[in-house]
Amino acid sequence: MNGSVGPMRVLVTGGSGLVGRAIERVVKKEGEEREGEEWIFLSSKEANLMSAEETRAAFEKHHPTHVIHLAAMVGGLFRNMRQNLDFWRYNVFINDNVLQAAHEFGVVKVVSCLSTCIFPDKTTYPIDETMIHNGPPHESNFGYAFAKRMIDVQNRAYFQQYGLRYTAVIPTNVFGPHDNFNIDDGHVLPGLIHKTYLAKKEGKPLQVWGSGRALRQFIYSLDLARLFLWVLREYDEVEPIILSVDGWDKNLSLQRTTIPRYTCLLPILPDVATSVCATSKADGQFKKTASNAKLRKYLPDFKFTPFRAAVKETCDWFVANYDAARK
Incomplete structure (x- = not known):
């Protein structure tokens, strides 16, 4: 079976979110929509996917042949720490409803979106696709992580029982236009962008939460969108695939001593001399460095947007859309 045939x-669940908007831009504005394709971007306002009935109604209305499943309850470190039960229950319901509706309505292929936070807390690096179930995830977000892991379990079960080739991608930290820039509950990079915007506007010090020693890898939402299209059309495995940039050097440490390296990436940064780390705040998992060796075997020539350019585009979008941005 090849996703590009016929x-x-x-149907894109979570179609109004960060990755959904990126896929819509790539498909509609960058000319990546192919003849014979029809794209439906479903938002939470149109269907509550925690409800099996509303999920089935959405599938009955649109009758998709393929699904990109992005819908999820998501949040940054501190929201996860407060609401592990909510993250578990909401996401288990959403994922089961979407996958089962896809099965019932004869969907050929589902590509779901996981996260590198699903990997074991205690592991060797770089992590790869074979390590997902080797141990418990970090305690800070175990609810979300275990719920996302279950998509992989469910995909394997659909294949074993029905021969369905439902699969999943595992991106590193995603950022870009239309992100959630909430300082308290968003992810690290959009939260930092919002903080720096306010610090410069108000003439106050920039406070970076945590010890500054934690490491993160990032992928630009538009690069992820282009890779999603390839997975949907061409990738034929049930086994998940990590979507990550090349090399270990793409880890970002937010130590005060390393912040000057990134002043050119964040044009809205105030004077770095006024930056401080709030070491009383939790770091979360120390690092989640992921290998993209499997991806590179398939796509050796895929070119990622340079990190500096991607961050600048995101900052420019945030400043231009400040009033409407999620924050």
């Missing part, structure tokens, strides 16, 4: 009606 007409495709693609």
Whole structure:
């Protein structure tokens, strides 16, 4: 089976979120929509996917042949720490409803979105696709992590029982236009962008939460969108695939001593001399460095947007859309 054969009606759950908007931009504005494809971007306002009935109604209305499943309850470190039960229950319901509706309505292929936080807390690096179930995830977000892991379990079960090739991608930290820039509950990079915007506007010190020693890898939402299209059309495995940039050097440490390296990436940064780390705040998992060796075997020539350019585009979008941005 190849996802690119025949007409495709693609339903994108979570279609109004960070990755959904990026896929819509790539498909609609960058000319990546192919003849015979129809794209439907479903938002939470149109269907509550925690409800099996509303999920089935959405599938009955649109009759997709393919699904990109992005819908999820998501949040940054501190929201996860407060609401592990909510993250578990909401995401288990959403994922089961979407995958089961896809099965019932004869969907050919589902590509779900996982996260590198699903990997074991105690592991060797770089992490790869074979390590997902080797141990418990970090305690800070175990609810979300275990719920996302279950998509992989469910995909394997659908294949074993029905021969369905439902799969999943595992991106590193995603950022870009239309992100959630909430300082308290968003992810690290959009939260930092918002903080720096306010610090410069108000003439106050920039406070970076945590010890500054934690490391993160990032992927630009538009690069992820282009890779999603390849997975949907061409990738034929049930086994998940990590979508990550090349090399270990793409880890970002937010130590005060390393912040000057990134002043050119964040044009809205105030004077770095006024930056401080709030070491009383939790770091979360220390690092989640992921290998993209599997991806590179398939796509050796894929070119990622340079990190500096991607961050600048995100900052420019945030400043231009400040009033409407999620924050």
